[in-house]
Amino acid sequence: MADTKDEATAAIARDAGATSATGDDTADAERRLARYAAMGIPLATVGGAIVTGFIVGLGPAILVLAAGTLLGVIALLWASLRTLSGDAPLPTDLEAIAVRSRKVDNLGEQKRRVLRALKDLELEHSVGKIDDKDYASLGDRFRQDAKALMREMDGQIDPFRDEAERLAKRHLEKRGLGESDDDSAPVMAAKDSPVDDDEEAPVAIVPPAKPGKPGKPGKTKRASTPKEPTASAASAAGSSPKRVACPKCDVSNEPDAAFCKKCGTALTAEESHA
């Protein structure tokens, strides 16, 4: 109960907080009130019930609890209605997630199953349930399937990759960072997301596929400049000469970074492109 009440009153607080940003004093007061209520209602209810229980008796204590709960119900349903009507702002992280964009990823699902199958094979082999011959033949078949699926997934991403590269390049050129060399072009990830033509639109950056894609010799030159290299891409993400090394902690940062992503040290122009 306490949690739900907290959430409700926190929402009211957030809600009030948003209005107070406009400088409205009453909203500021409401925000304070909501914050107090978030703590106050559960505490007062339980505390009141305990005190009543000791002084008056069990019956009135239950009534106090019921009254507190009903207050919580009002707060929660009020929060629900205000959220629904759009008066209350959403938590920022929830806002950031576009619910509709995520579709079922059939290829990803198939790949996951093949990987699971390979993992199972490994385990069964390690405990001696599958002999070496079967392990080799089955494992090989599943590996081929997994690779075929990975190729197909890469093939689906390619058009988006090209588009993302083009966008990123234009963006960088506009910022005066663009080079004719497309080595430093980040790659857009979301294969399901619509590609926004707006040059200033934020793009999600992920590590690109590893170099040396078969059938696409032209792309093998594409060295990665991932913002946050993941484990699988780490080996491929060789440090580009354009990246900035932090003078304090030596961490490699993006070419246009103003501050170090690890320690926050300001990166001067001299250090850039060093």
Next chain:
Amino acid sequence: MWTTFPLFGSTVLLCVMVAAGYTFAVSLAAGANGRPRTLQAARFGAYGTVALVAAAVLCLAYAFVSHDFRLRYVSHYSDRSMAPAYLLTALWGGQDGSLLWWMFLLSIYIGVCVKWLGKRYLELQPYVIATLMAVVIFFCVLMAFAANPFSTSVGGARADGEGLNPLLQNFYMIIHPPSLYTGFVGCTVPFAFAVAALVTGRLDHEWIVASRKWTLFAWLFLGIGNALGMLWAYEELGWGGYWAWDPVENAAFLPFLTASAYVHSVMIQERRGLLKVWNVSLIALTFFLTIFGTFLTRSGAIASVHSFAQSSIGEYFVWFLVALAAFAFTLVLYRWPELRNLPPTPRLRKAALATGWLILIACGPGLIFLANVLTVSTGVKAILLASVAGAAVYAGIELVFRRMTMGLVLFSERPEIESIWSREFTFLLNNWALLGFMVFVLVATTFPMISEAVWKEKVTVGPPYYNAWVQPIGLTIFFLMGVGTLFGWKKTSDDALKRAFRIPIAAAIAMMVLHFTLGAKIGYPAVVYSDSIYPGPLGAVLRAFNAYTPVIAVTLCGFNAAVIAQEYALLFAARRKSGANKSVPQILWYAGLVPGFVYTILTLSPPSRRRYGGYIVHLSICIMVFGFTGHAWNIDKETTLSPGQTYQIDRLTLEYVGPRMEVDNSKRMVFADVKVWENATVVDGKITGGTSRGTMNPAKFIYKKMPESPTTEVSMLHSLRDDLYLVVGTINPQTKTASLQVHLNALVGWIWFGVLVLIAGSIVCMWPELQPQESRAWQFARGAAGATASITLGIFLALLPQQAFAQGSSTHAGTVRIENEQERDVFGKLRCMCRGCERLPLTSCACADADDARTKVREKLKAGELRDQIMLEYVQEWGTDAIVVPPNTGAMRAIYAVPLAAILGGGVGLGVLIKKWRGKPKGPPGAGGAGGGAGGPGDRPKNGDAPPRDEYDARLDEELKDLDG
């Protein structure tokens, strides 16, 4: 003041309905428009509904505490003399309150589930919430219109309530429906996930992962609930047994079987993408059975002590069940293409819907109508009905489905399995056996209803029927459990199979030989013949099989235990080989092996942890089956002893010391003190040698409020080998002689030990996964805290209403008096015919009517009448349902013929399925079959040579390494 309090309570209930309705609508809107804002509003609405249910419960609690006898429910279940703690538990004592309890538990689940969902599974969330709210709305409607705990008495407020029967101290007299509520209600959450997956079409592994822990939790509590029920029956009921196949027990057992099938079959879907239809159906069926179980226990549809026969809520349940089944059925048909990996074209959807409904209507209402219209003999009718059903299925598939889908490419992308010598196949077998078991118990449980509806003759199915039939089915499942474990995923080579079977078979043979040679010497013979339940060949076959059940069960226990030990040995050997065992701190091994073992299991990768946790659950079942087997060697005796006399039962000698009386405020307690000696010899009435096992004190409690019906207090002496179970019948105040029932129950303690192992195994399966950037110590702390909290809370929730439920049961307090073996034989075949009795045989029912019936039978036996003659007279007096096993004649054969036909049909279906999966040309395997289009067979290496490694191999290796974290 508070003149309108009952009205206020009712209003709160109606408000719950409104809030749930609002949340339901907002959730659907959130699902439709996909806006996080609407979803957030739905979440707040769900919390609000949960809080409102809590408010309703608090209102009822206040009514009890303030003795508001205007409320019919309060005046019926409490009085002014009750202690406050008891008043609170009386909240759930009756039907109306127990429904509120159902909803309260559900709302706790909803609150936790919505909180847990957070920002996860945003696509599924709206429909999960909507489904949960729909169930809340149903219970609200039920309470508002049929079983309102806030309704007022017609005659106005009374001065005092009817209150509690003083016999409530015997409160386990009613077996345990509410203990299962935690498990029952828990099944709603996985169902909600399945519905969300079906509605959104997101039928990949997402919903399975999302609902996994919820399913395991519900499964665990169904298991614990059943086990606690057995324990209570054993400890408190005083008839010496633990499972009476009461409809309520069966209702609790059915969803446990389907949930067990699901936790196995879902693994195939996770790995192969197969059985999607089956899995959603199993989850829906499990939920259906939980509601059906509640219906059975609450509506009085089947006579049982647990029933509330005057109730009108049955109708509401029936309509809800029908709507539920129709909804789930339609949804599955609508998603048929996605579930079968086919292109989701509208034409295919329509074809699936039309075919499914046609077959359902033809085989459901159609057959019932036909059965009523036809006036031919039963045999002809059965053949005709079967033909019509077959024709309907054929017409549905061939004429409707094939025509409607003409030109569409079907079954092209179906994956297959590599080999029938694989775990996949044994899991299918396991599902077949578990579902067969479920159908068997379901038909027998509902047979009184069916027979009354179809043949206008109510028959009863008593424990002897179940005990005779269940042994072959149960042992088959038990055998498959071990065999399935020996197979690996995908394919098991002949050599590996031989290796795997060697030790378990050796262990099984060793156990069998040991049992045959030593069993009889220690009092546990390998073959035990019991009475046949039917005359004729069928009865003889069942009797012959069941005579060998002890040795088969013991052999299989040896087999299964060896299988599990071998699995663990292989695991540790593999870990030693790979060096993985070095991650376990050595100190844990030195600290007595168990900590090292536990640490190793808990730190395995999640799929392996669940697998080896599952083996612990298997071990627990093995231990429990060993305990159940002891039933064959039970010794039940009756005797009357004077002070100082001794009685020998097996190796134990009982010495009756004499009666002893104690008195407290509410009751007189008359104890019969009995000293117990082991391996002693009695010479001239004197006990020599042997060891003393202490004194037992079975008793009669006589309450001041109800002196005419004293309660029975059992006394037990537990050991691993057997339990000495003493019940005192009567104590003569003049002569001080006591009539005693002495039961020596073999191996019962193993069942309770098995339950503890089951809980441990389930905890391993549910252990939280290591989060990134989380220390191992913190993970352990989190897991331990979560496990302790949930188990404690669950058991608390399960136990809480128990006291309250006790109060309605007083009429069945008393003692079963059986004077000799001949009486036991006859009593075991007749059932008590009092109204509202749980249909116990006369050997177990302790009510006054049963006592009268026993006296009559006793007189007839003394007059020299034979068993069959007495049974015939009893049937003539009371009807067919007065005997515990339905006669093996005419239409009554349907009780076993229908489930057996279903099991056989399922077996044939399974064979066809396997043939289909196996009968295809060797191409891309399983999951790759669907994705094989990408690479195609052209990518395959020729002549079995390993293909050259390319850059994808490196990526694949990386991803494999990261797969389980």
